[in-house]
Amino acid sequence: MALNEGLALRYAARSDVGVRREANEDSGYASARLLAVADGMGGHAGGEVASSLAVTAMVRLDESLPESGVDLVATLKNAARDVNHTLHDMSEHDPTLRGMGTTLTAMLWDGATFALAHVGDSRAYMLRDGALYQITHDHTLVQSLVDEGRITLEQAAEHPRRSMVLRVLEGTGDGELDLSLREAQPDDRYLLCSDGLTGVVGPETLFNTLTEIADPDEAARWLIDLANRGGGPDNITCIVADFGAHAVSADRYVVGAAVERKLTP
Secondary structure, X not given: OOOOOOXXXXXXXXXXXXXXXXXXXEEEEEOOOEEEEEEEEOOOOHHHHHHHHHHHXXXXXXXXXXXXXXXXXXXXXXXXXXXXXXXXXXXXHOHHHOOOEEOEEEEEEEOOEEEEEEEOOOEEEEEEOOEEEEOOOOOEHHHHHHHOOOOOHHHHXXXXXXXXXXXXXXXXXXXXXXXXXXXXXXXXXXXXXXXXXXXXXXXXXXXXXXXHOOOHHHHHHHHHHHHHHOOOOOOEEEXXXXXXXXXXXXXXXXXXXXXXXXXXX
16 A cells, blocks of 8 residues: 555644543544544443544554555445444443444545545544535534534534434444545645534634644644633544655554553454
């Protein structure tokens, strides 16, 4: 899976517990070819377990991939299916984990092509040619109401059930994801984040921060600071990745709950 034409990712990942939470149920992973954010939920420590499991699976996937010839979409789909089955098995063996689940937003890269897999209310954004695009669709109650024309985006932001997620990886079925294959362009910037960021920091501020701060690590740090200044009601995880004329990096970031938990899927 070699990055060609002198183009590669430059990236950084950060996670923070936030101001109001006692534990971090988010996990994240970033490498030269795989980016992933998972936001866990449910049960006694269930959120930490679920997000850690998802990100640990992404790490192992990254370590096992051949250099080329990978079906990007199928690979992410199969990995998410395996995570979902493992969540089911774990909750069956440990009643305290029943009801746990996790969002998953992941990008698997091969040169300028990447597969995007998404379930839940974590998000992926693309900054291209001076505009910021949300390239994932929230699987939430309020988003479904917006889609049906029953409420506006402004009303959704204030809705009392705005945090209700309709679809996550939770150990049922094979895990239903949104899957797509996309092409990056030089100078694209991508943001993967949990809703601890987007629930507090609006699109205009996201755009300004991603536009004005060139260094990915500094941009991620600043976004987390903004969320905490806004009250930090939830855990916050951010991955910022630039696609362009960068040296191929061997750096790998594992952040959030997955750092503390060593799981064997």
